[in-house]
Structures are given as structure tokens and as C-alpha cells.
Amino acid sequence: MPDSNHVHPDVLSLRKMLLLKKQELSALLEITQAINQDTTEDTLYKIFQFTLLGQLNIRRMVLYVKDEGQWQCMVSFGHQLADFRKIELPDEIIDTCLSGPYPVASLPLGPEWQKLETIIPVGHQDTVSAYVMIGSVQEDYANDEANKFLETLSNILIGAIENRRLNRQRISAAAMRKEIEIAQEVQNLLFPSKLPNDEQVAVHASYVPHTAIGGDYYDVVSIDKERFLFCVADVSGKGVPASLLMSNFQAGLRTLLRQNVELATIVHELNHLLFRNSGGEKFITVFFGIYNRTTRHLQYVNAGHNDPILIPDSGPIQYLKEGTVMLGIMEKLPMLTVGETQMPPHSLLLSYTDGLTEVFNEAGAEYGEEGLIRLMTRNRYLPLTALHKEMLREIEEFSVTKNQFADDITILSCRFK
Structure with a gap:
């Protein structure tokens, strides 16, 4: 064993x-x-x-x-x-x-x-x-x-x-794609479906977003038979937060217009709305104009935005500067001036965001406001659609990055007949 x-x-x-x-x-x-x-x-x-x-x-x-x-x-x-x-x-x-x-x-x-x-x-x-x-x-x-x-x-x-x-990552990307789709739909709904084009005035707008969801906004709203409001705005930041802030801005603007309040009140109330929503962390630069077809009178407020360029049929170019600081950075605006001017017959007014002028060539030179004025002076009598195409063609040709612009571009032109 x-x-x-x-x-x-x-x-x-x-x-x-x-x-x-x-x-x-x-x-x-x-x-x-x-x-x-x-x-x-x-x-x-x-x-x-x-x-x-x-x-x-x-x-x-x-x-x-x-x-x-x-x-x-x-x-x-x-x-x-x-x-x-x-x-x-x-x-x-x-x-x-x-x-x-x-x-x-x-x-x-x-x-x-x-x-x-x-x-x-x-x-x-x-x-x-x-x-x-x-x-x-x-x-x-x-x-x-x-x-x-x-x-x-x-x-x-x-x-x-x-x-x-x-x-x-896949789940996060899918959620982000859905968020972007919703924000794009919201943004598309913000833009007006029809712009004025009658015997007194023609309005045309172009929008080229830098990313899927841009931070620019424009609007044209009829107030009554004689008057309409137009505006061009640029919100700080991009993407979904910018889109949501813009939708709040538009909703507030439309509500105030229905109440038939003065332009100064509209600007003060929108500033308060934006400050309440973002706590001063985001801001909007915006140009507001209210035009009266009968009197050819324009009331406007420039809230920290690029100065719109007014080219009359004859005489010097004007810049619409009167207004206030950008909206949303402080609870109460420190000052506000409502600008007023008459629109001469056959004059052209261009409102835009800074993506149109802050374009650089290979040498590092900026296209700038000077380049824009030269183009407008040469092409001032073109139909507005053709004028906008010429602007976008020229800055694309000028830019070192060609059609890959560094910022959103919004152009809103008014021709006063």
C-alpha cells in the first residue's frame, strides 16, 4: 500500500x-x-x-x-x-x-x-x-x-x-446631434420667412453660419401699415446656448412690439431680460431700426453693434452710431440715445455682423470696413440679392481660408426707393 x-x-x-x-x-x-x-x-x-x-x-x-x-x-x-x-x-x-x-x-x-x-x-x-x-x-x-x-x-x-x-461617446454624440438638430430648427424658426419688397422699400438678408448653430440673428417685423422694425444681432458664444438665448431675445422682442411700446422701452426691457437669463455672462450686440414708409423717418438704437452704413444717392456716407452699450452685461443700461434720421430717396442701408469684415488675407491684412465701403460704392445700384452675392464672393476671394470663415456672417440690406 x-x-x-x-x-x-x-x-x-x-x-x-x-x-x-x-x-x-x-x-x-x-x-x-x-x-x-x-x-x-x-x-x-x-x-x-x-x-x-x-x-x-x-x-x-x-x-x-x-x-x-x-x-x-x-x-x-x-x-x-x-x-x-x-x-x-x-x-x-x-x-x-x-x-x-x-x-x-x-x-x-x-x-x-x-x-x-x-x-x-x-x-x-x-x-x-x-x-x-x-x-x-x-x-x-x-x-x-x-x-x-x-x-x-x-x-x-x-x-x-x-x-x-x-x-x-456614441450616446453622448447622438444626444449632441439631436440637440443640434433641435437648435437648428429653433434658429430657422427665428428668421423671418418673408421680407418687405414693395414700392417704398426692399429688404434682403443673407446668413452664413460658421458652425452648425450660429450666434447671429436678424429679424424684420411689421408694426402697422406704415412702420416695420428690422434688427441684426450677434450673441456672444455659439451653439445651443447661443441659440436658446436668441430665441428668448426674439420672443421678448415680439411681445414688446405687440404692446406698441417705444423703441427705448424695447431696448431697456430686452436688456433686463437678457441679464436675468444669463446673469451678465452672455451679451448681445444689436442694431434696431424702426422705419416709417410714409414719413421716410428712421428711429434706431445701436447697442454696441457694428455701425450700419447708409449710402445716400448723393452726398457723404453716414454711420448709424447712436444708442447704448451691448445688451445683457449689466442690469440697467448706463445711457441710451435713440437716433433719428431721414432716408433720402434711392439710399442704401447695410446692417451686418463683424464676420463680414473681420476676414484676413495671406499677409494678415483685414478686409475691414474700408473694403466693404469700396465694394458698396462700386455696386450700390445692384439688386440686393446680387449685391450680397458679390460681398460674399469678394471676402471669400480675399480670405486666406477662402469659404471657411472664422465667424458667422449676417447681412441685412434695405433699399429705400
């Missing part, structure tokens, strides 16, 4: 190997169960840590993961081990450890790294997405086969976390 205390060495070796395989399977099962339960990333890292500690008896471990091009330590545990979350991954590891397990002792690393023994790169071919660094490993679990299993286990973990990140 064989002595149970004298087991053949091969049998002992087989038992150890079976036990290690059982531990590996348990570790694999714990990680895959955690992944399938849609566990958070932080929890996955903790389970990975406790699995290596509990199932494989790895006493020290550090995990660095590449996240959006930056290396971050996501796990750092072990007796007498420094907190690697506060230590940058050395270039010696990044440049040298591209494949296979690498002994820490062979690299010129600082004393805090000497508690670790092996560096295992995780990734595909020469692209490393993570480094697993282990130390104080039990003797039976310190061979090439064990290292390969650790690499496989880490690959599963990093792959699952990357999939979560990509899925989160």
Missing part, C-alpha cells in the same frame, strides 16, 4: 498546476461576470484588483491605462508600495516595454519602482494600451504562462472598459 506522505513529484506538480488553472478560471469568471453585469469602470478596476489578490495571490500590482492619449494610473495596491496614482509613467517604460513581460530591474527606474518585479504590456502589436506591473508574486505563479494569462485577463478588462467608453 503506497505511503500517502510520499507522493510522486510529478503528481505534486500536476496538483499545483491544476490548482493554478482553477484559480485562473475563477479569476476569469469573476472578471467576465463583472463585465456582463454592466459594472461601472471604477468597480471593474476594484474587482480586477481583488481578483488578482484573492485568486492569484499577487501581493503588489500597478495598472496604467492610456486614456485619450494620456497615461493614468488606475490601480495601485500592495504592502510598502508608493501611491502610483501620483507618479507619472516614466518614458523608459513607454519607449522600451512594447511587448512581452519585462523585468523592472533591467530599467533605470527610481527606488519606488523596485518593489515591483515584472512589467506586462497590454495591447496589440506595437500599440500598448495598458501596463500591468506586478510584484511579490508567489513562486508557483512566476513564469511565462502566468504572465500570458495576466496579459489576457488585463486585455479583457481594458477591452471592456474601452467598449464602455466608446458606447458612452
Whole structure:
């Protein structure tokens, strides 16, 4: 009868190997169960840590993961081990450890790294997405086969976390696309569907957004048979917040016009509305004009906006400057002047946003207001549609970036017949 205390060495070796395989399977099962339960990333890292500690008896471990091009330590545990979350991954590891397990002792690393023994790169071919660094490993679990299993286990973990990140990005991108679609619809509804074109006046507008959702706005609103209001505005910022602020601005403007209040009151009330909505963090520059077809009289307020250019049939060019500061930066406007002028027959008024003039050529020269006036003087009697096309063609030709303009462009022209 064989002595149970004298087991053949091969049998002992087989038992150890079976036990290690059982531990590996348990570790694999714990990680895959955690992944399938849609566990958070932080929890996955903790389970990975406790699995290596509990199932494989790895006493020290550090995990660095590449996240959006930056290396971050996501796990750092072990007796007498420094907190690697506060230590940058050395270039010696990044440049040298591209494949296979690498002994820490062979690299010129600082004393805090000497508690670790092996560096295992995780990734595909020469692209490393993570480094697993282990130390104080039990003797039976310190061979090439064990290292390969650790690499496989880490690959599963990093792959699952990357999939979560990509899925989160997809959901975020889809939500952003929907938000942009809604904002674009809102913005399109803000612009008037029909502009005046009769025996007294013709109005034409062009709008070229810099991004999917611009920060410019224009409007033309009939007040009564004789009068209509027109405005051109530029909100600070871009995107959805700018679009929402503009929609509040338009709603407030239309409400005030229905109440038949004076232009000065409209400007004060809109300033208060904008300040209340943005707390002074956003502002709008805007030009308001109210034109009376019968009297040819124009009332206007320029609230920190580019000065509209009035080109009469004869005589000097005028700039409509009277008004106040931009709206929304303070609760009460410090001053407000309502400008008044007569519109001579056959005169042309151009209101625009600064995207039209702040265009630069290869030499760094700005197209500017001077370039705009030269163009208008040459083409003042063109139909408004053709005039706008000529403006956009010329600044595109002038610009070093061609049709990739740096800002939104809004043009609103009025021809007084």
C-alpha cells in the first residue's frame, strides 16, 4: 500500500498546476461576470484588483491605462508600495516595454519602482494600451504562462472598459446631434420667412453660419401699415446656448412690439431680460431700426453693434452710431440715445455682423470696413440679392481660408426707393 506522505513529484506538480488553472478560471469568471453585469469602470478596476489578490495571490500590482492619449494610473495596491496614482509613467517604460513581460530591474527606474518585479504590456502589436506591473508574486505563479494569462485577463478588462467608453461617446454624440438638430430648427424658426419688397422699400438678408448653430440673428417685423422694425444681432458664444438665448431675445422682442411700446422701452426691457437669463455672462450686440414708409423717418438704437452704413444717392456716407452699450452685461443700461434720421430717396442701408469684415488675407491684412465701403460704392445700384452675392464672393476671394470663415456672417440690406 503506497505511503500517502510520499507522493510522486510529478503528481505534486500536476496538483499545483491544476490548482493554478482553477484559480485562473475563477479569476476569469469573476472578471467576465463583472463585465456582463454592466459594472461601472471604477468597480471593474476594484474587482480586477481583488481578483488578482484573492485568486492569484499577487501581493503588489500597478495598472496604467492610456486614456485619450494620456497615461493614468488606475490601480495601485500592495504592502510598502508608493501611491502610483501620483507618479507619472516614466518614458523608459513607454519607449522600451512594447511587448512581452519585462523585468523592472533591467530599467533605470527610481527606488519606488523596485518593489515591483515584472512589467506586462497590454495591447496589440506595437500599440500598448495598458501596463500591468506586478510584484511579490508567489513562486508557483512566476513564469511565462502566468504572465500570458495576466496579459489576457488585463486585455479583457481594458477591452471592456474601452467598449464602455466608446458606447458612452456614441450616446453622448447622438444626444449632441439631436440637440443640434433641435437648435437648428429653433434658429430657422427665428428668421423671418418673408421680407418687405414693395414700392417704398426692399429688404434682403443673407446668413452664413460658421458652425452648425450660429450666434447671429436678424429679424424684420411689421408694426402697422406704415412702420416695420428690422434688427441684426450677434450673441456672444455659439451653439445651443447661443441659440436658446436668441430665441428668448426674439420672443421678448415680439411681445414688446405687440404692446406698441417705444423703441427705448424695447431696448431697456430686452436688456433686463437678457441679464436675468444669463446673469451678465452672455451679451448681445444689436442694431434696431424702426422705419416709417410714409414719413421716410428712421428711429434706431445701436447697442454696441457694428455701425450700419447708409449710402445716400448723393452726398457723404453716414454711420448709424447712436444708442447704448451691448445688451445683457449689466442690469440697467448706463445711457441710451435713440437716433433719428431721414432716408433720402434711392439710399442704401447695410446692417451686418463683424464676420463680414473681420476676414484676413495671406499677409494678415483685414478686409475691414474700408473694403466693404469700396465694394458698396462700386455696386450700390445692384439688386440686393446680387449685391450680397458679390460681398460674399469678394471676402471669400480675399480670405486666406477662402469659404471657411472664422465667424458667422449676417447681412441685412434695405433699399429705400
